[in-house]
Amino acid sequence: MEPERLSNREALLERISSGCHELDGPKAVGVSASLAQLDSPVRICLVGLGRAGAFHMQSLRFVGARVAQLVCVVDTNLELARRTATEFAASDCVARATLEEVMADVALAGRVDAIIIASTTDTHYGLCKLALSASKATFTEKPISHHAEEVDEVICLAKAARAPLPAAAAKRREEGPEATTQGGCEQVPFLVGYQRRCDRNFRAPRHRAAGGCQEPPNSRPGSLSVGALRDLIADGALSSEPGIFHDMLSHDFDMIHFLTSEIPDEVFTVGHCYDPAIAALDDVDTVVVTLRYASGLLATVDSSRVAAYGYDQRVEVFGERGMLTAQNESRHTVELATAAGMPPPPPPPPGMTEGVADPMSEHALLGAVARAAERSWREGRNVKLAEVA
Ligand SMILES: NC(=O)c1ccc[n+]([C@@H]2O[C@H](COP(=O)([O-])OP(=O)(O)OC[C@H]3O[C@@H](n4cnc5c(N)ncnc54)[C@H](O)[C@@H]3O)[C@@H](O)[C@H]2O)c1
Structure with missing residues (x-):
């Protein structure tokens, strides 16, 4: 039977979200199997070639040039960009120092279907605006911005951004950007790098908590617990983000919001630092945050940078009629029984397994939750969200 074809929008979303993070194992094969039904590769411009950029290149290598073709790499460190373009071994991959230069070059910009923004956070707002204004499918690393009004502005722009439907786009591709095209438009795909939203294991509790199962456990506000452990110290890979609340726990705050659509009123944090190198950065490596919501919901986030066995995330939702749990999938189902x-089999590497994220996946107040959690740790008291929003 002929496999069902994906719409242009679905295909682009799936392709750029497959570039979201490291892909490995059977789930990744599942993604590339559906992508293999597509006619031509998505042509990608990757901006920012640091740690997050390396994740994206790993994903691009994994899905292969038949699915995603890296046509341009951009970094203000032009030497790094040139080296990366050469090392990626794509004969027609070019290096530039800024996205502005790419967009100003009409021929080069015309060769780009999608832009992955993996540069430092302070650049995301401007680069998202540039990419969306040019109607390019856009994936930006999280967060869009530390300023709520900038997040709102980018999300509004993303909602309004339109690109020509596939037939018109194909004509442009053949005849160049000057081609006169007729026909409709579709919304430009836009994704934010909260990759756990893409994971089917963490999407399922959301649908159920929202009433998608016959016995929704959360018909009345209950409690929710998110646990995350990440082995970031082993490779010395601390993010350029300022501290654990913004770098790591922002994913957990996003997950609670993803599951409940709620934003807390009040936050209380306790934290400890075992690692002297992290303590020297005036940060902690082990944290428990309690969040109180207007609906009565209580949530906890229990997070540590130390996980000897790798990457581990779990969710527990307790409600009036039952509970839900979810965790990372195993890499395989092979079991070894000995004396x-x-x-258990090893967990998968961090990242998305399959699926398409909620496109507008950042609430403007999520940054405030991270700020409130940090302030609570520093000041040893409950912090109302209103104090930092
Ligand atoms: N989703 C996740 O799990 C995840 C994981 C790690 C990092 N991140 C996010 O990715 C972003 C980058 O983090 P990182 O750890 O890779 O930082 P990094 O410092 O390792 O790399 C950033 C790179 O961007 C380049 N750069 C800076 N400004 C630029 C500009 N205007 N144009 C082009 N290049 C520019 C820098 O030269 C550097 O090479 C951050 O926003 C971080 O929050 C997300």
């Missing part, structure tokens, strides 16, 4: 017992 030592039956150790």
